[in-house]
Amino acid sequence: xxxxxxxxxxxxxxxxxxxxxxxxxxxxxxxxxxxxxxxxxxxxxxxxxxxxxxxxxxxxxxxxxxxxxxxxxxxxxxxxxxxxxxxxxxxxxxxxxxxxxxxxxxxxxxxxxxxxxxxx
Amino acid sequence: xxxxxxxxxxxxxxxxxxxxxxxxxxxxxxxxxxxxxxxxxxxxxxxxxxxxxxxxxxxxxxxxxxxxxxxxxxxxxxxxxxxxxxxxxxxxxxxxxxxxxxxxxxxxxxxxxxxxxxxxxxxxxxxxxxxxxxxxxxxxxxxxxxxxxxxxxxxxxxxxxxxxxxxxxxxxxxxxxxxxxxxxxxxxxxxxxxxxxxxxxxxxxxxxxxxxxxxxxxxxxxxxxxxxxxxxxxxxxxxxxxxxxxxxxxxxxxxxxxxxxxxxxxxxxxxxxxxxxxxxxxxxxxxxxxxxxxxxxxxxxxxxxxxxxxxxxxx
Numbered sequence: 001x002x003x004x005x006x007x008x009x010x011x012x013x014x015x016x017x018x019x020x021x022x023x024x025x026x027x028x029x030x031x032x033x034x035x036x037x038x039x040x041x042x043x044x045x046x047x048x049x050x051x052x053x054x055x056x057x058x059x060x061x062x063x064x065x066x067x068x069x070x071x072x073x074x075x076x077x078x079x080x081x082x083x084x085x086x087x088x089x090x091x092x093x094x095x096x097x098x099x100x101x102x103x104x105x106x107x108x109x110x111x112x113x114x115x116x117x118x119x120x
Numbered sequence: 121x122x123x124x125x126x127x128x129x130x131x132x133x134x135x136x137x138x139x140x141x142x143x144x145x146x147x148x149x150x151x152x153x154x155x156x157x158x159x160x161x162x163x164x165x166x167x168x169x170x171x172x173x174x175x176x177x178x179x180x181x182x183x184x185x186x187x188x189x190x191x192x193x194x195x196x197x198x199x200x201x202x203x204x205x206x207x208x209x210x211x212x213x214x215x216x217x218x219x220x221x222x223x224x225x226x227x228x229x230x231x232x233x234x235x236x237x238x239x240x241x242x243x244x245x246x247x248x249x250x251x252x253x254x255x256x257x258x259x260x261x262x263x264x265x266x267x268x269x270x271x272x273x274x275x276x277x278x279x280x281x282x283x284x285x286x287x288x289x290x291x292x293x294x295x296x297x298x299x300x301x302x303x304x305x306x307x308x309x310x311x312x313x314x315x316x317x318x319x320x321x322x323x324x325x326x327x328x329x330x331x332x333x334x335x336x337x338x339x340x341x342x343x344x345x346x347x348x349x350x351x352x353x354x355x356x357x358x359x360x361x362x363x364x365x366x367x368x369x370x371x372x373x374x375x376x377x378x379x380x381x382x383x384x385x386x387x388x389x390x391x392x393x394x395x396x397x398x399x400x401x402x403x404x405x406x407x408x409x410x411x412x413x414x415x416x417x418x419x420x421x422x423x424x425x426x427x428x429x430x431x432x433x434x435x
Contacts, residue, residue, distance in 0.1 A: 046400065
């Protein structure tokens with residue numbers, strides 16, 4: 001079978017090439033790798049704020065510790081965890097799959113928080 | 121030194137020595153399992169009695185937080201050195217010293233090394249339990265246990281006897297659970313049960329660990345969520361003294377035959393339970409800081425006679 005034996009497909013290909021191709025490719029690239037989404041959680045006065053944060057898949061969440069005491073960000077199921085964060089230290093994690101991600105501070109376990117990941 | 125205390129130094133003269141540096145320090149006593157705060161004069165008037173146990177003195181130091189340099193105390197290293205100097209200057213030598221945790225601030229090798237250097241040369245063996253600040257390395261306690269874990273079990277628990285008193289060192293800062301407080305865990309509780317099984321109910325018990333073994337303030341995590349199981353095992357003993365750190369202030373509680381005492385830090389104070397939006401280093405006027413830091417001397421006389429705890433501030 002030759003490459004252009006189907007006339008319909010041949011026309012479609014020509015149209016695709018004829019239409020402003022650069023714009024089309026740019027749009028496709030944008031869909032494949034959307035602009036990075038970021039959210040923040042502050043760790044202050046022995047609390048995660050906001051305590052529950054809802055994000056869309058692909059969002060990178062950054063925690064910043066503003067306390068003079070070190071804290072950690074540790075998933076209850078240990079699927080992610082930070083090192084001990086001293087004052088002004090940060091920790092980032094990108095959530096790709098929908099779901100509820102409960103976490104706590106492994107040094108001060110009464111400090112708890114949750115990231116809810118769901119399609120927007 | 122114990123012999124010296126018995127023969128060379130009367131109880132009155134020893135306590136008078138203590139009073140000399142204790143200033144307005146409170147004296148807490150325990151008699152027959154009932155703890156009470158009594159005046160120093162009353163303590164001095166009590167006749168010394170000797171039995172199976174020998175009188176001795178030991179010392180508690182806590183929460184040195186080597187490496188801490190924030191506004192609440194930019195020189196925590198310096199105040200730890202000051203504590204060591206005060207211990208060295210005591211008119212008598214303690215038989216042993218217990219450190220109730222948070223030796224370092226961030227569990228780094230450099231901080232552990234510095235702490236070891238500062239705390240060396242105290243002239244008495246030092247027994248350590250870790251605080252959560254000593255267990256926050258990536259190895260979750262590896263740094264602490266490589267230094268102080270020799271001869272201990274699990275995450276560092278152990279016991280030893282001295283002059284008829286049974287000392288128990290607990291770790292309640294490992295493997296903490298989401299939403300909980302401090303935690304001993306089933307393995308440690310099983311060990312504690314076995315360890316106590318061979319002890320006579322008349323043996324005085326001293327338990328030490330970092331976070332209080334009674335609930336001081338749940339909202340701040342100041343308690344141990346499975347401590348009731350440990351306390352049940354201690355119930356049959358006539359004299360149980362529980363010494364903790366973590367909250368950087370002196371608080372006591374009595375529950376049956378068990379008395380609980382938390383100690384001051386040598387590094388920085390923390391707010392009284394519920395007196396601030398959160399726990400954490402409390403910044404006070406510089407001139408006020410020394411009055412909020414301190415060390416503690418414990419004078420053990422005999423059996424269910426009082427254990428006198430004298431808290432000495434840096435002021």
